[in-house]
Amino acid sequence: MTRAGVYGESLGKVLRSDISPVLVNRSLRKSEIAITEVRSDKPEVGLSGSIPADDAYMISLKLKDYPDCEGWVEHKVKKYDVFAGATYIYDLKSNPRYVIDKPYHSIFFYVPRSALNAVAEQANATPVRHLYCPLGEAFDDPVIRHLGMSLLEAVRRPAEANQLFVDHVTMAIALHAATAYGGMQFLKTFAKGGLTxxxxxxxxxxxxxxxxxxxxxxxxxxxxxxxxxxxxxxxxxxxxVSPHQWLLQRRVETAKALLQVPTLTLAEVAATAGFNDASHFSRVFKSIVGESPGAWRRALS
Missing domain, CATH: 1.10.10 (Arc Repressor Mutant, subunit A)
Structure with missing residues (x-):
């Protein structure tokens, strides 16, 4: 984690969360993007912790209604109702806080300005000066909602999370935020051709x-x-297909070849093909092939 970055356990302490699993984008050379799931079913009542000033934003996808929320930004206070599925953006230079007095459940994306501008540079677009983030304003953003939910299982199963998938989705979120809320403009269109x-x-x-x-x-x-x-x-x-989908397909093809060796157990096939365990292997194999590895192997005989 960077010196000022607030995600994972650091964010969990600020919000007094019961859980704080995290995944981090590793594809940016001089920055990072992180996603943290936070939840508390019986929170300790009080004002959330203070966040050190950081040239970064927190994009939050709410997974649970939180009526009558009292939010604080610098010397401003506002009350508003939070609804599940809504997106909020917080500027971490202004020490956003809120009163914790009821159960909550959210996903937080930690996105430094350096990450936004790294994405802008890669996309040949204008730098991002700031994101639009008025206190208490909710955004009905289906892109953030769907991309965030696609990462939720990966956050909960970090040992099984594929780094290509994490990198791809978090960069897509940063690119969308820079365009939708930062006014990023593309300078020219890339050629539509593929790889040589x-x-x-x-x-x-x-x-x-x-x-x-x-x-x-x-x-x-x-x-x-x-x-x-x-x-x-x-x-x-x-x-x-995306690089992540290609990787999963190649794993499955490798597994198919290994499944034809009768002396190998499913756990051995899973490990050799790059899966973390037999359960992860079975889920991915069935999603691509349409049947479990065991059923596919039995059909060979």
């Missing part, structure tokens, strides 16, 4: 050699000499 055959072979070979999923979007982009955002678009154009 040489680039595609190089990156696919790299993925096959790193099936454990610890590689990052930036590492794959570097293999092609492209920015992460440009690479992600070009890869999808060439293959029809």
């Amino acid at each position: 055959q040489r680039q595609l072979k190089r990156v696919c070979d790299y993925i096959d050699a790193n099936l454990d999923g610890t590689t990052t979007l930036e590492a794959l982009a570097r293999e092609c000499g492209l920015s992460a955002s440009h690479f992600a678009r070009a890869f999808r154009h060439s293959t029809g």
Whole structure:
């Protein structure tokens, strides 16, 4: 974590949360984006903790209604009703706080300005001066809502989280926030073509050699000499799927070959194909193939 970054356990202490699982985007060279789930069913009543001034924003997706919320920003106080599914944005330079007096459940995205501008630079767009974030104003933002929910299971199962997936979704959130709330303007349109055959072979070979999923979007982009955002678009154009989806498909194809070796257990197949455990393997395999690994193996005989 950066010196001033507030996420994970640090954010959990500020909000006195019962839980604070976190995932961090590792694809940005000089910045980071983090997602934290916070929840308390029986909170200690009182004002939330103070956050050290930080040139960053917190984008919050609310997962539970929180009526009659009392929010504080510097010397301003406002009461408002919070509804599940709403998005709020907080400027961490202004020490946002609120009164904790009832159960709550939220997802928080920690997005430094440096991350917004790194995404803008990769997208060949104008820098982001600030995000629009008036105190207590809710946004009905289906993009944040759907992207946030897509990460929720990954946050809850960090050992199974695929870093490519985490990088891809958190960068998409930062890009959306910069455009929708920061007025970011694209300077020119990237060419719509995909990767060259040489680039595609190089990156696919790299993925096959790193099936454990610890590689990052930036590492794959570097293999092609492209920015992460440009690479992600070009890869999808060439293959029809995201790098994360391609990785999962390659894991499954590897698993299929291993399942034909009768002496290997499902746990051994899962580990060799890059899955964290047999349960994770079974879920991914069934989502792609349509049946469990055991059923697929039995059909071979």
